[in-house]
Amino acid sequence: MIMDKTLHHDRGTGRVPGTGLNRRKALQLFAVAGVVGTVFYLTFGRDKQIKAVHHSLPMMGTIVNMTVCGPDEEQCRKAIGACITRMETLSAMLSTYVPDSAISRLNRDGILLDAPAELLEVLALSTELSELTGGAFDPTIMVLLAHYRDVKTTGKLPAESKINEILKLVDYRHIVVENQSTIRYTREGTKATLDGIAKGYIVDQGIEVLRAKGFENAFVEAGGDLMTLGKRQDGKPWRIGIRNPRSDDLKKMDTIELSDRAIATSGDYMQYFTEDKKTHHIINPHTGFSPIDTASSSILAPTVAWADGLATATMVLGPEESLKLIETLPECEGYFIDKHMKKYQTKGFFS
Numbered sequence: 001m002i003m004d005k006t007l008h009h010d011r012g013t014g015r016v017p018g019t020g021l022n023r024r025k026a027l028q029l030f031a032v033a034g035v036v037g038t039v040f041y042l043t044f045g046r047d048k049q050i051k052a053v054h055h056s057l058p059m060m061g062t063i064v065n066m067t068v069c070g071p072d073e074e075q076c077r078k079a080i081g082a083c084i085t086r087m088e089t090l091s092a093m094l095s096t097y098v099p100d101s102a103i104s105r106l107n108r109d110g111i112l113l114d115a116p117a118e119l120l121e122v123l124a125l126s127t128e129l130s131e132l133t134g135g136a137f138d139p140t141i142m143v144l145l146a147h148y149r150d151v152k153t154t155g156k157l158p159a160e161s162k163i164n165e166i167l168k169l170v171d172y173r174h175i176v177v178e179n180q181s182t183i184r185y186t187r188e189g190t191k192a193t194l195d196g197i198a199k200g201y202i203v204d205q206g207i208e209v210l211r212a213k214g215f216e217n218a219f220v221e222a223g224g225d226l227m228t229l230g231k232r233q234d235g236k237p238w239r240i241g242i243r244n245p246r247s248d249d250l251k252k253m254d255t256i257e258l259s260d261r262a263i264a265t266s267g268d269y270m271q272y273f274t275e276d277k278k279t280h281h282i283i284n285p286h287t288g289f290s291p292i293d294t295a296s297s298s299i300l301a302p303t304v305a306w307a308d309g310l311a312t313a314t315m316v317l318g319p320e321e322s323l324k325l326i327e328t329l330p331e332c333e334g335y336f337i338d339k340h341m342k343k344y345q346t347k348g349f350f351s
Contacts, residue, residue: 050217052233055080060091060199062223068210069217069233079213083206083220090118090205094198096142107142107191111184115177122194122201122305123175123183129197129309130172133325137313138172138285142193145283151273163288170285200225200264200308207304224265225304228258245269245295245337254335256350258300264307266315267296282315293318293338299326300333300349310334319344 052069053076066083068076093102093116102119106112112119129137144166147158174187185191203220207227210218217230219238228238241253245267256263268290272280279290297314301307310332314322319336326334326346333349 050233051076053077053080055084057084059084059088060095060202060222061097062199064220064222066206066221067219067232068215069230070215075213076215079210079215082213083209086209087202087206087222090198090202093118094122094194094202096193096195103192103194106183106185110188110190111182114181115183118201118205120177120181120183122198123177123192125201125305125309126194126197127172127175129306129313133310133313133317135172135285136316137196137309138170139192139194139196140170140172140174140190141283141285142191143169143189144285144288145193145281148273148279148281148283151279157274157279167285167288170288196312197305197309199223200262200304200306203227203304204262225262225308226264227262227304229260231259242298242335243267243296244341246341254350262301262304262307263298264301264304264311265296265298266311268315269295282312284316291316291318294322294336295339295341296337297322298335298349301329302331306332 049071050069051071051073052067053073054065054067056063056065058064064084064087066080068080070076070079092098095101096104096107098104102112102116106115123139126137126139130139144163147162147166151157169187169190171187171190174185174190175183175192176186177183199222203222203225204227206220207218207229210220210229215229217232219228220226226240228240232238237257237259239255239257240263241250241255242265243250244252244254246269266282268277268280268282277295278292282290284291294315297311299307299310299314301310310326310329314325314334314336317325319338319342322334322336323344323346326332333346334344335346335349336344338344
């Protein structure tokens, strides 16, 4: 049942075995939340000529939810199929959970010849975000993250000396592109994860498939990274709920209405390594420890990749620095909640 026609937005982690990226599970259509398999169903709005086809399936370590609105049910289904094909292809290319993916081969060998154009594009976006945020966003955090994940098994936080040793491998400038198609690491042992941007990029590419097929009203979401096109089948904007990072009560969510815009949220409350949530899956690339100020960060942006990357980076920067940054970026807005549940927002986030 869809409650109040609100889409629940909180990015978590739950990884579906055998799928790709694993970071933040969130923003699920209530009608399909918790679905393990693949579901197709059809609903009708007030305008009987406009149909909304909903589809959910496991992909990228989470549940992907999509809705496509149009006058022809079969064409909606075909567009969804094409969207899924494109997204699955990219997931297989960009996921570190796929052993023979392009990024996995780069991490294994330290060099990748004839790199796919999509990987080059994602790394270019990553570099742009890294430079913009002063290194708060950094894809080379992978070795450090892997070390922190051992905390779940051992129950022991990594020693500061070990963190300092690993930090020598963490610097986005260790990734270089040569001859427009070769990627290599300049520091032996460096590895990259695209979890902070790839999911958003993949959603963007799925949306482009729908646009190319002429669909102007749609919704595609993967683990809290989402894009809205146009309106719902009833002609109203898509309504998004942003979870309180310290409450599971969905009635306490803040809500916004979106059309033709992306949103992504990062938080400390789903994938954490210690029960006090002080150590979690977002790590400050400069210090090697989780940021201490922010509980959640939500970003509105023109693309999901941009929203995805900025949500991660602003968790590291903290609310006040994040406000300063986002207010300089055209078509971007931010909403931040600190550890004491104090809220910060740019002027246009809820307007």
